[in-house]
Amino acid sequence: MGIGAPLQQTVKNVCAACNNGWMSGLENHAKRVLTSLLLGESDEIRADDQGPVAMWLQKTAFMAMLLSSAEDREAGYGVPPSEYRLLYEQRNTFEPLGTSRFWVGRYVGELGHGSVWVTPLSVGVAGHPESDLPDGYSMTIVLGALLLHGVRFTHLPFPVDLATRHLLGDLWPAALDAGASVAGEITEDQFFALARGRAFVVSDENVTLRPWRPATELEESSLIGSMIEMPTLCGKHVAYYPADLFFEAQQGRFYWFMTGCECGIGYLIHTEHDGAHTKAAETPEQIGA
Known part of the structure; x- marks a missing residue:
């Protein structure tokens, strides 16, 4: 995708x-x-x-x-x-x-x-x-x-x-x-x-x-210690975010955060009840704008 x-x-x-x-x-x-x-x-x-x-x-x-x-x-x-x-x-x-x-x-x-x-x-x-x-x-x-x-x-x-x-x-x-x-x-x-x-x-x-x-179905995320490993949309790399954000989402408290991968793509992520979802994928400069 x-x-x-x-x-x-x-x-x-x-x-x-x-x-x-x-x-x-x-x-x-x-x-x-x-x-x-x-x-x-x-x-x-x-x-x-x-x-x-x-x-x-x-x-x-x-x-x-x-x-x-x-x-x-x-x-x-x-x-x-x-x-x-x-x-x-x-x-x-x-x-x-x-x-x-x-x-x-x-x-x-x-x-x-x-x-x-x-x-x-x-x-x-x-x-x-x-x-x-x-x-x-x-x-x-x-x-x-x-x-x-x-x-x-x-x-x-x-x-x-x-x-x-x-x-x-x-x-x-x-x-x-x-x-x-x-x-x-x-x-x-x-x-x-x-x-x-x-x-x-x-x-x-x-x-x-x-x-x-x-092209559209990514592997499931995995819990690695205190971090969650999440496959990125490029299909080649993974990104990490604190597992605490996932547990916060289970309580109805959701967060936005930015991450990236080795392709040079930046990802805008939003946590939801069922996990973290990519809401935009641009250059890091555009994500941060």
């Missing part, structure tokens, strides 16, 4: 022609449309802006994933490398890749932040073995009062009819001349359910859609 902060991090994998050309145009289009939405001053997206906004979400998710290693992306963590080529090939359409679906909502969570999440997804069909690699991925961005959520299936031979458990406005595919309305008020807990790919509803009872296990 990939997590990053949009509009705050820089990657070096983009050529000058793309960065100063179609990507710059897409950023400018998104800024014009989204500024009033993220400030909570508007709740409408015009029909001719829906494609560019959905493409901007997809592009921003792709850029966030470039912060992970090429080896991880090849292994199925995040966005397949072929997706970058496909998006480039249709750069002039100002529309997202095919077999994509996008929604828009209002974020009302207490933890004010801007972040982008990409979660690999696995599609299960009754009577058939599960694929070794993800079948798609979800993309979720929260910026101020704006939440954008999407899903893209990469190689399924059949369509998947789905919705979200939480009320959101339909962004893409666009309804002809109708525009899109920001719908629903998404709390912090609902945001994390969406971001982790756990809030989809599939209409076909023989088909399941869930997070791809190798």
Whole structure:
């Protein structure tokens, strides 16, 4: 699962022609449309802006994933490398890749932040073995009062009819001349359910859609002396926090704290009744801001 902060991090994998050309145009289009939405001053997206906004979400998710290693992306963590080529090939359409679906909502969570999440997804069909690699991925961005959520299936031979458990406005595919309305008020807990790919509803009872296990299911934490050893989201390292914080949570006293791993990622952690949960993963400087 990939997590990053949009509009705050820089990657070096983009050529000058793309960065100063179609990507710059897409950023400018998104800024014009989204500024009033993220400030909570508007709740409408015009029909001719829906494609560019959905493409901007997809592009921003792709850029966030470039912060992970090429080896991880090849292994199925995040966005397949072929997706970058496909998006480039249709750069002039100002529309997202095919077999994509996008929604828009209002974020009302207490933890004010801007972040982008990409979660690999696995599609299960009754009577058939599960694929070794993800079948798609979800993309979720929260910026101020704006939440954008999407899903893209990469190689399924059949369509998947789905919705979200939480009320959101339909962004893409666009309804002809109708525009899109920001719908629903998404709390912090609902945001994390969406971001982790756990809030989809599939209409076909023989088909399941869930997070791809190798990228999203961490090993359980362990008590090591007076400390708790907690696997980090990168899947390679562990972090430690005092066991007293866990026992405090059992009494209803919860805490926020920051930690990090050898990847250079900082984690914002919140203790809850069932343990410690990662609420944000950014650079240490952004976590501490």
